[in-house]
Amino acid sequence: MKGIIFNLLEERVEHEGGPAAWDGLLESAEVDGGYSAIGDYPTTELVSLVGARARALDCTEADAVRDFGHGALLSLAEKFPAFFTPHTTTRDFLLTLNDVIHPQVRKLHACARPPEFDFTVIGDDRLRMVYRSERQLCGMAEGMVAGAATHFGQSVEIVQEECVLTGADACVLDCTFRDRDDRAEVGR
Template structure:
């Protein structure tokens, strides 16, 4: 896994809890840190950091990785606006992942192995997404999808119809995107 992912987590932790929080998280995870953006690191180290973050936050690891994915997408949008500004809606942006964004990632980092997505467009603001990755970080994908919706001023409703973590061959996500008034949680 590329070090930029670890750098994104470090930035989020420091933003939320201060500069010393990252060192504390590394200690909690039993890791040394020192992640270079272009370096390659075991996925297990990210898993250890997310587990430590979940313990600190009193949440599940899956919720912690979703939150990380959400924040990471927003950070990436700030750092790489050219990928985001050509689009007006979440669906339009997501449909560029395989053909525009991930090829650019591979140009910058030849050894990178970003996930693959198969999309079925079900409506203007509705997708079925098959997520494939040897890392099985579907929670991060969910968070990034929700982060994209936040960026475009939409609300994501994501149903995880099938999951590799539950024994399925692939993860299948049913996603709909609407405005804040369409969010069923607004009435809660």
């Protein structure tokens, strides 16, 4: 997993609790830290960090992963606005993942293995996403969809119809978007 993902988690933790909070999280997760944005690190380290964060926040690991995905997407929108500004809706942005965003990631980081998505558009306000990744971080994908909705001023209801964590071949997310406030709801 690319170090930029770890950097996003570090930024979030330090924003909420300062550098000491990040050091404490590293200690609790029993990992060394020191992640370079372009480095490659075991997914197990991210899982350990998110697990430690869940314990610190007194929430489930699934909730901590979704929360991290939400915040990570918002940070990415700030860092890389060119990927977001051409779009006015969450759905339109998400449809660019395979054809625009992930190819750019691979250009910058040849060994990157971003997730793959299959999409079925179901009207103007609904999108069915099939998520495939060896990392099995579907909760992070859910959180990132919710973060994108927040960025675009929409709300989203996500129903995960199938999940690799329960034996399915892929995760299937049914996403319904609404132009209301900036609250995003994630459901299972």
